[in-house]
Amino acid sequence: xxxxxxxxxxxxxxxxxxxxxxxxxxxxxxxxxxxxxxxxxxxxxxxxxxxxxxxxxxxxxxxxxxxxxxxxxxxxxxxxxxxxxxxxxxxxxxxxxxxxxxxxxxxxxxxxxxxxxxxxxxxxxxxxxxxxxxxxxxxxxxxxxxxxxxxxxxxxxxxxxxxxxxxxxxxxxxxxxxxxxxxxxxxxxxxxxxxxxxxxxxxxxxxxxxxxxxxxxxxxxxxxxxxxxxxxxxxxxxxxxxxxxxxxxxxxxxxxxxxxxxxxxxxxxxxxxxxxxxxxxxxxxxxxxxxxxxxxxxxxxxxxxxxxxxxxxxxxxxxxxxxxxxxxxxxxxxxxxxxxxxxxxxxxxxxxxxxxxxxxxxxxxxxxxxxxxxxxxxxxx
Numbered sequence: 383x384x385x386x387x388x389x390x391x392x393x394x395x396x397x398x399x400x401x402x403x404x405x406x407x408x409x410x411x412x413x414x415x416x417x418x419x420x421x422x423x424x425x426x427x428x429x430x431x432x433x434x435x436x437x438x439x440x441x442x443x444x445x446x447x448x449x450x451x452x453x454x455x456x457x458x459x460x461x462x463x464x465x466x467x468x469x470x471x472x473x474x475x476x477x478x479x480x481x482x483x484x485x486x487x488x489x490x491x492x493x494x495x496x497x498x499x500x501x502x503x504x505x506x507x508x509x510x511x512x513x514x515x516x517x518x519x520x521x522x523x524x525x526x527x528x529x530x531x532x533x534x535x536x537x538x539x540x541x542x543x544x545x546x547x548x549x550x551x552x553x554x555x556x557x558x559x560x561x562x563x564x565x566x567x568x569x570x571x572x573x574x575x576x577x578x579x580x581x582x583x584x585x586x587x588x589x590x591x592x593x594x595x596x597x598x599x600x601x602x603x604x605x606x607x608x609x610x611x612x613x614x615x616x617x618x619x620x621x622x623x624x625x626x627x628x629x630x631x632x633x634x635x636x637x638x639x640x641x642x643x644x645x646x647x648x649x650x651x652x653x654x655x656x657x658x659x660x661x662x663x664x665x666x667x668x669x670x671x672x673x674x675x676x677x678x679x680x681x682x683x684x685x686x687x688x689x690x691x692x693x694x695x696x697x698x699x700x701x702x703x704x705x706x707x708x709x710x711x712x713x714x715x716x717x718x719x720x721x722x723x724x725x726x727x728x729x730x731x732x733x734x735x736x737x738x739x740x741x742x743x744x745x746x747x748x749x750x751x752x753x754x755x756x757x758x759x760x761x762x763x
Contacts, residue, residue, distance in 0.1 A: 385410050388417050391427035395710045397729050408736040411753040415732040433714040433729050434469030434737030435691040439648035441474045443655035448473040462656040466690035469737035469752040470727050472542050473499045476665040477506030477517040484536035494540035501542030509571030510547035513596045516664050516685035525556040541565050545591045548582035549574040561586030571596045579610035593619040612639040620648045624689040642708035646717045647694050652686035692747040699745045
């Protein structure tokens, strides 16, 4: 078949473990179970073959913002992250007024229907002014369930996650509403106590938005949300592994306590990702990116990241020394499962989309395939 590709010789990371000198067969958009004997193959000896990355928290890239960009700009941002191995991306919005966010949700839901994005994440406006980070405080409000429902409805079935400060009035009722509608309720940008966080998890919250960041620090007499989120088997914790948001010891603690099955690597990228230093806007706020670190011009708070997931993978393998199988869980399988997409993406198994990444022995990206077509064709041999 003209559209058959056989990738051979790499160390292939499967759900069952690593296969040395493995082989992945692609037919059309999907991974196939077998190929005829003697079929021509691309030799990837000395490389890793891993599933395409799944980013469930991403605000943009390549100079384009998912919150405010045109359709073409959003597609450009999505393509920028594909060049770095992210074959599935959820478009995250920052805080805005309800009318603006509902319009944006309607616009981007069309891209979700086309398969260009995997859904929509509302990060704000239902967050704590005490932990607002790079969100406009004048636009923040309590999580009224009716308003939450309005945003979810505007996304036409493509709302994947809403981040809330669940200790605010209406927070627990909003968590229950989201759970009832199959939308992830994520605890983040929160000033909650340990007890309040436990109550939110019991109400149905299942994700910690960028654990450690924009929430009270772990303290021995006031453990706060971090301890509650790490200890509960029902919660997956997002981690931004860029070397700026987290000390390596904090990342190690999260992996040790939650385990690789409950960690999701994210970028929390803003439009500077894959683009470079300069002055940008995150929603209505001005951001300066210097040496790859994004901070608000006014106040200096960290404002998202310029991270791409290939960098997060390489850092996890070379700096944090995590097992490759655990990294693949955190960067592909776990977010795919949370998003309800694991039947299609998140692992290299027959029948799933042929979304995969080729890495060299130093974990540097060398190739990206999405739905059977090379986005970055590997130069090997």
